[in-house]
Amino acid sequence: MCEQRDIPHRKTGKLIVAADDTETPELSKIRQRAEMNGIDDLSFLSRKQLRAMEPEVRAHEALFSPSTGIIDTHALMQSFFIKAQSGGATIVFHSDVTGIHPCNGLYEIEVNQGEYRFRTRVIINCAGLHADRVASVAGIDIDERGYRLMYCKGSYFSASPSPKLSHLVYPVPQEEQVGLGIHATLDLAGRVRFGPDTEYVGDLEYTVDEEKGDAFWQSVQRYLPCVQKQHLHPDTSGIRPKLQGPGDPYRDFVITEESAAGYPGLINLIGIESPGLTSCIPIARYVSRLVGSYLN
Ligand SMILES: Cc1cc2nc3c(=O)[nH]c(=O)nc-3n(C[C@H](O)[C@H](O)[C@H](O)COP(=O)(O)OP(=O)(O)OC[C@H]3O[C@@H](n4cnc5c(N)ncnc54)[C@H](O)[C@@H]3O)c2cc1C
Numbered sequence: 001m002c003e004q005r006d007i008p009h010r011k012t013g014k015l016i017v018a019a020d021d022t023e024t025p026e027l028s029k030i031r032q033r034a035e036m037n038g039i040d041d042l043s044f045l046s047r048k049q050l051r052a053m054e055p056e057v058r059a060h061e062a063l064f065s066p067s068t069g070i071i072d073t074h075a076l077m078q079s080f081f082i083k084a085q086s087g088g089a090t091i092v093f094h095s096d097v098t099g100i101h102p103c104n105g106l107y108e109i110e111v112n113q114g115e116y117r118f119r120t121r122v123i124i125n126c127a128g129l130h131a132d133r134v135a136s137v138a139g140i141d142i143d144e145r146g147y148r149l150m151y152c153k154g155s156y157f158s159a160s161p162s163p164k165l166s167h168l169v170y171p172v173p174q175e176e177q178v179g180l181g182i183h184a185t186l187d188l189a190g191r192v193r194f195g196p197d198t199e200y201v202g203d204l205e206y207t208v209d210e211e212k213g214d215a216f217w218q219s220v221q222r223y224l225p226c227v228q229k230q231h232l233h234p235d236t237s238g239i240r241p242k243l244q245g246p247g248d249p250y251r252d253f254v255i256t257e258e259s260a261a262g263y264p265g266l267i268n269l270i271g272i273e274s275p276g277l278t279s280c281i282p283i284a285r286y287v288s289r290l291v292g293s294y295l296n
Pocket of ligand 1: 098126196272276
């Protein structure tokens with residue numbers, strides 16, 4: 001699709017690296033899980049093979065995914081935007097859904113506190129960090145349904161001088177971890193960033209705390225010993241809408257049509273965090289099937 005639509009992307013490949021032999025069983029589990037999901041191109045690399053591929057990375061063993069890649073997300077959104085418009089969609093910006101009222105078998109949607117209203121049979125609530133609020137505005141009890149979102153900030157640091165990497169490099173995920181661990185990411189310009197970490201926050205505040213430099217360095221130097229603490233600088237951050245709170249067991253995101261809860265035609269997508277971008281097309285197809293089966 002990226003090739004057809006001229007969306008900049010690159011199959012960088014990804015390395016998941018085991019720092020020592022205690023971490024290698026986890027690599028095997030990841031490979032098994034990948035195979036169960038139809039990904040059959042993962043291979044193990046010895047320390048020597050890894051050195052040849054990424055001379056600056058130190059690890060006992062690695063799992064290599066050749067088909068992992070990176071994409072220009074803005075170009076992807078632009079492409080979806082154009083495709084939707086050419087298919088007849090009207091897209092409006094700066095328009096907050098502030099009310100949802102059932103009305104003769106339809107829903108009346110109030111926008112920007114009543115600036116305008118329209119009626120619809122189907123609502124797809126994919127409001128990201130505010131999806132719980134939109135569900136609540138429709139009348140759903142988000143605590144009873146387990147839809148209340150928690151904000152989990154992910155900060156990044158960059159390094160200067162930057163290590164020379166050509167693959168994404170991930171540590172083995174630890175069991176108690178909320179995210180995937182501080183990994184090395186690449187952008188299409190070849191810039192390396194480390195992150196994201198995980199920090200539950202109360203507000204949507206995106207400043208990257210310089211004080212985290214030490215924790216980042218501790219994580220990064222396990223697989224990239226060439227990176228010195230003084231090389232790391234705060235970069236950007238993002239915030240995940242999480243259904244799982246601190247210390248809670250893992251919870252996957254929710255995609256559901258709410259007829260059973262008394263809201264026919266309301267489709268809620270709650271807690272769409274990573275890999276929401278990677279999975280955006282399958283998610284859209286799934287939602288499209290939900291809409292189709294509701295309307296038919
Ligand atoms: C630090 C970080 C790293 C990530 N890395 C990856 C990764 O490597 N791979 C991956 O696949 N995913 C990754 N993700 C996750 C990915 O970014 C998300 O899953 C994805 O962006 C979710 O898309 P969305 O459309 O559901 O939500 P969003 O992109 O948040 O869009 C929600 C939209 O709803 C709008 N909205 C909100 N409230 C209202 C309202 N009341 N009325 C009208 N509109 C409203 C917002 O303005 C916004 O446009 C990462 C996320 C973070 C934070």
